[in-house]
Amino acid sequence: MKLTLWTYEGPPHVGAMRIAASMEGLHYVLHAPQGDTYADLLFTMIQRDDRRPPVTYTTFQARDLGSDTADLFKRACADAVARFRPEALIVGASCTAELIQDDPGGLAAGMDLPVPVVPLELPAYQKKENWGAAETFYQLVRRLAARPAERTWERPRANILGPSSLGFRNRDDAIEITKLLGILGIEINVTAPMGCRPADLARLPQADFNVVLYPEVAETAARWLERTHGQPFTRTIPIGVGATTDFIHEVAGLAGVDPAPALAGQPSRLPWYSRSIDSTYLTGKRVFIFGDATHALAAARVATQEFGFDLVGLGTYSREFARDVRAAAEAHGLEALITDDYLEVEAAVAAAAPELVLGTQMERHIAKRLGIGCAVISAPVHVQDFPARHSPQMGFEGANVLWDTWVHPLVMGLEEHLLGMFREDFEFNDTAQPSHLGHGARTEEPAPAPADAPIWANEAEKELRKIPFFVRGKARRNTEKFAAQRGLGTITLETLYDAKAHFAR
Amino acid sequence: MAPPDGLSPAPTTGCAERPVRHEAGQREVFCGLTGIIWLHRKIQDAFFLVVGSRTCAHLIQSAAGVMIFAEPRFGTAIIDDRDLSGMADANDELDRVVAELVARRPDIRLLFLVGSCPSEVIKLDLSRAAQRLSRQFHPGVRVLNYSGSGIETTFTEGEDACLASLVPVLPETAEPGLLVVGALAEIVEDQFARAFAELGIGPVRFLPPRRARELPPVGPGTRFLLAQPFLVETARLLASRGAQHLPATFPLGAEGTTAWLAAAARAFGIPDARLAEVTAKGEARASAAIVRHREKLAGKSVFFLPDSQLEIPIARFLSREVGMELVEVATPYLHRGLMGPELALLPDCALTEGSDVDAQLDRVRAARPEITVCGLGLANPLEAEGLTTKWSIELVFTPIQGYDQAGDLAELFARPLNRRMRLAV
Numbered sequence: 001m002k003l004t005l006w007t008y009e010g011p012p013h014v015g016a017m018r019i020a021a022s023m024e025g026l027h028y029v030l031h032a033p034q035g036d037t038y039a040d041l042l043f044t045m046i047q048r049d050d051r052r053p054p055v056t057y058t059t060f061q062a063r064d065l066g067s068d069t070a071d072l073f074k075r076a077c078a079d080a081v082a083r084f085r086p087e088a089l090i091v092g093a094s095c096t097a098e099l100i101q102d103d104p105g106g107l108a109a110g111m112d113l114p115v116p117v118v119p120l121e122l123p124a125y126q127k128k129e130n131w132g133a134a135e136t137f138y139q140l141v142r143r144l145a146a147r148p149a150e151r152t153w154e155r156p157r158a159n160i161l162g163p164s165s166l167g168f169r170n171r172d173d174a175i176e177i178t179k180l181l182g183i184l185g186i187e188i189n190v191t192a193p194m195g196c197r198p199a200d201l202a203r204l205p206q207a208d209f210n211v212v213l214y215p216e217v218a219e220t221a222a223r224w225l226e227r228t229h230g231q232p233f234t235r236t237i238p239i240g241v242g243a244t245t246d247f248i249h250e251v252a253g254l255a256g257v258d259p260a261p262a263l264a265g266q267p268s269r270l271p272w273y274s275r276s277i278d279s280t281y282l283t284g285k286r287v288f289i290f291g292d293a294t295h296a297l298a299a300a301r302v303a304t305q306e307f308g309f310d311l312v313g314l315g316t317y318s319r320e321f322a323r324d325v326r327a328a329a330e331a332h333g334l335e336a337l338i339t340d341d342y343l344e345v346e347a348a349v350a351a352a353a354p355e356l357v358l359g360t361q362m363e364r365h366i367a368k369r370l371g372i373g374c375a376v377i378s379a380p381v382h383v384q385d386f387p388a389r390h391s392p393q394m395g396f397e398g399a400n401v402l403w404d405t406w407v408h409p410l411v412m413g414l415e416e417h418l419l420g421m422f423r424e425d426f427e428f429n430d431t432a433q434p435s436h437l438g439h440g441a442r443t444e445e446p447a448p449a450p451a452d453a454p455i456w457a458n459e460a461e462k463e464l465r466k467i468p469f470f471v472r473g474k475a476r477r478n479t480e481k482f483a484a485q486r487g488l489g490t491i492t493l494e495t496l497y498d499a500k501a502h503f504a505r
Numbered sequence: 506m507a508p509p510d511g512l513s514p515a516p517t518t519g520c521a522e523r524p525v526r527h528e529a530g531q532r533e534v535f536c537g538l539t540g541i542i543w544l545h546r547k548i549q550d551a552f553f554l555v556v557g558s559r560t561c562a563h564l565i566q567s568a569a570g571v572m573i574f575a576e577p578r579f580g581t582a583i584i585d586d587r588d589l590s591g592m593a594d595a596n597d598e599l600d601r602v603v604a605e606l607v608a609r610r611p612d613i614r615l616l617f618l619v620g621s622c623p624s625e626v627i628k629l630d631l632s633r634a635a636q637r638l639s640r641q642f643h644p645g646v647r648v649l650n651y652s653g654s655g656i657e658t659t660f661t662e663g664e665d666a667c668l669a670s671l672v673p674v675l676p677e678t679a680e681p682g683l684l685v686v687g688a689l690a691e692i693v694e695d696q697f698a699r700a701f702a703e704l705g706i707g708p709v710r711f712l713p714p715r716r717a718r719e720l721p722p723v724g725p726g727t728r729f730l731l732a733q734p735f736l737v738e739t740a741r742l743l744a745s746r747g748a749q750h751l752p753a754t755f756p757l758g759a760e761g762t763t764a765w766l767a768a769a770a771r772a773f774g775i776p777d778a779r780l781a782e783v784t785a786k787g788e789a790r791a792s793a794a795i796v797r798h799r800e801k802l803a804g805k806s807v808f809f810l811p812d813s814q815l816e817i818p819i820a821r822f823l824s825r826e827v828g829m830e831l832v833e834v835a836t837p838y839l840h841r842g843l844m845g846p847e848l849a850l851l852p853d854c855a856l857t858e859g860s861d862v863d864a865q866l867d868r869v870r871a872a873r874p875e876i877t878v879c880g881l882g883l884a885n886p887l888e889a890e891g892l893t894t895k896w897s898i899e900l901v902f903t904p905i906q907g908y909d910q911a912g913d914l915a916e917l918f919a920r921p922l923n924r925r926m927r928l929a930v
Contacts, residue, residue, distance in 0.1 A: 001556075001598035003581075004559075006566060007559055013560075033654070040533070040882030044881060044885045044886060045881050046567075050888075059532045062657045094560060096558070125584065125589055
């Protein structure tokens with residue numbers, strides 16, 4: 001058992017629902033107890049879908065357990081096929097149904113239904129949402145795209161794999177990347193699972209190669225397509241200017257086309273914005289990054305190479321991609337945080353004392369509690385991160401969006417200077433939010449001090465208060481570390497400045 | 506003849522005898538775990554530990570949405586495959602998790618172990634665990650248990666199960682007094698406390714209390730009013746401790762509130778004149794507040810899909826005080842005993858207990874009601890079909906009881922229609 005206050009991912013059957021809800025003409029019969037229909041509101045409320053997810057739940061109750069729940073499941077299958085007339089059916093169990101072992105796949109296979117039935121085995125007590133989505137997509141592709149196809153097209157063709165329902169900015173990323181491939185003269189064969197039908201999956205082998213935008217969802221299927229149909233797939237995730245440029249070269253190489261048209265002119269405003277002197281104060285800002293592996297890795301590159309930030313923490317909840325994240329963290333002299341324990345992330349953020357947190361909806365809560373600026377870079381997200389406006393993360397327009405989003409929570413340059421000079425202003429002081437964000441008090445919660453922590457002399461504590469809010473946590477920790485290393489029981493004014501000089505080197 | 510559960514009998518006249526359609530099929534409802542979302546705010550020093558799966562944790566955080574912050578007063582002990590394969594003793598694991606939690610939250614005085622579908626199916630004995638842990642943490646923390654599983658409870662029945670788990674540990678009293686049962690908004694609770702004081706009824710206590718150490722006493726002198734319609738098991742257990750149930754309509758709208766207060770007034774021997782004096786002011790304020798909405802809502806049709814068991818009393822209010830037409834009123838569960846006074850007042854309409862959501866949606870589409878009351882999974886899809894909806898969970902999260910909220914209750918139904926009229930895009 002594991003004590004959990006917040007979970008970064010839902011159960012695997014929610015991943016399967018995301019695939020079903022992404023597609024048209026596919027229906028999902030889910031053996032699940034009454035109440036599991038809560039998952040519908042992820043789609044209808046958070047993503048504001050205008051239709052019910054294509055999911056029929058058996059919603060069994062305690063009184064059904066005494067009778068034939070298998071029969072209940074079969075009836076639900078028959079009713080769903082009769083009512084919704086899907087092109088294909090996926091069937092599976094939720095966590096509770098897994099315990100009662102009715103074998104949805106076997107039951108549906110024995111029913112002689114008039115459509116292809118893809119059974120799902122999603123171990124709910126071991127795996128999570130993204131794994132469930134990847135497995136579902138893979139099983140669908142394997143079943144429906146088995147037949148090889150001839151490639152007789154004049155122009156190169158690619159599939160875009162990975163965009164899905166409830167994916168962070170997947171809608172606009174798909175638009176952005178489609179546009180980019182169009183500029184390169186590459187035709188889109190199928191975008192999947194978002195917006196495609198089971199029949200479209202059968203056409204996947206017609207493409208020359210696959211563009212994998214979200215490895216968490218599409219890598220398993222892409223590897224299978226590579227093995228089975230010889231389709232290579234892209235490894236670069238086009239988030240940020242540098243990665244988008246690399247992606248264009250990679251795609252152009254796979255397609256045998258000239259990358260120049262997509263790189264012509266100044267395709268993104270980020271490089272100029274970041275070089276303009278207004279951004280000098282961003283240099284060396286300490287940033288903590290956490291999210292799914294794809295977005296965390298991309299953000300680490302963008303933050304360090306394109307914003308000039310210092311990376312002080314990098315982690316992911318995607319265990320499937322832990323190795324990549326460990327390697328990236330190591331390159332920055334950090335140890336990657338691989339966890340799905342919200343409290344561990346909170347402790348790591350407090351210990352690193354960053355000036356900016358780039359994370360998920362949960363890191364928003366952590367950052368709010370610690371009074372640190374925060375921007376969201378990855379799922380899980382809430383309704384405000386399914387915006388009405390075009391808001392990609394990928395491609396050159398995505399880089400523009402990243403620029404605005406990540407700089408916004410930081411105190412603006414002039415205000416930062418003024419706060420450093422004049423600390424006692426009744427209105428613009430550092431317990432207030434940056435004035436461009438409106439008003440609201442900050443609370444400072446230093447991480448709990450170890451038992452043998454040195455004591456702050458009154459005078460030194462007062463001096464510490466004069467250090468701007470966003471770097472004060474770091475100054476406090478550095479000074480305490482410095483004092484502890486030297487066996488000083490009390491931190492004086494002298495210790496504070498000695499520590500400052502020490503760490504300045 | 507007394508009904509088997511010891512509660513007061515339903516009236517045998519009028520509409521209470523009407524036929525009810527019993528429907529079975531897919532149910533688009535929350536499980537009882539959702540009750541935690543309001544109960545953890547109501548009882549401030551209680552913690553709700555769900556023993557369940559990742560689905561349970563995901564449900565609560567999705568339903569609680571942005572409200573959850575760094576340190577919520579609920580969490581989930583997620584069962585993993587080690588617990589299922591017997592590699593770990595589930596009881597030892599639970600003890601470890603609870604010890605971790607209690608160390609982390611020393612402010613907690615009452616801990617609910619909340620059963621879920623997985624914990625019920627694997628037959629994890631949480632009541633024994635609660636007794637064991639209660640002894641271990643005595644006297645700092647009391648540990649109780651109830652089930653909020655979807656296989657046993659629907660949405661608000663989670664509150665019933667929670668309050669029922671409190672009944673056996675309520676202190677005993679021989680003194681007469683009034684107990685108001687059901688979680689109410691603080692402002693509503695205060696209004697009711699003032700009304701009872703004006704009537705000269707006392708002492709009045711509320712279940713659940715705002716703090717775990719303020720558990721109300723109960724005994725043969727206790728009379729209790731249900732403020733919420735979904736408290737069947739709690740009522741049964743209170744009756745088994747000798748408390749006497751006062752049958753009444755639920756305090757929704759002026760009529761419902763007056764009848765509810767009157768039931769207490771009668772039981773405590775308050776003269777009718779005094780009752781009329783106290784209720785007249787409230788009734789006048791309620792009808793003044795409703796009149797503006799009545800102009801817009803009268804004659805409009807409303808269809809209730811099943812959700813919280815509040816459907817029948819709210820339908821009664823909308824029909825009798827606001828003048829709306831009832832097409833169909835569906836409720837997840839209908840207890841004829843407790844709902845008797847409501848059914849006696851409900852005008853003619855189709856009544857349904859249970860759910861077959863696709864069939865119900867077919868009836869909604871055929872009737873094209875002017876307002877459909879439904880859950881969040883159905884609301885936007887129905888709006889996209891051109892139907893105006895009122896999402897039902899708001900009826901549980903908004904102060905709607907009593908005279909001074911009658912206008913607000915009507916407004917909840919007027920708002921979506923008002924919005925539809927305003928929007929020109």
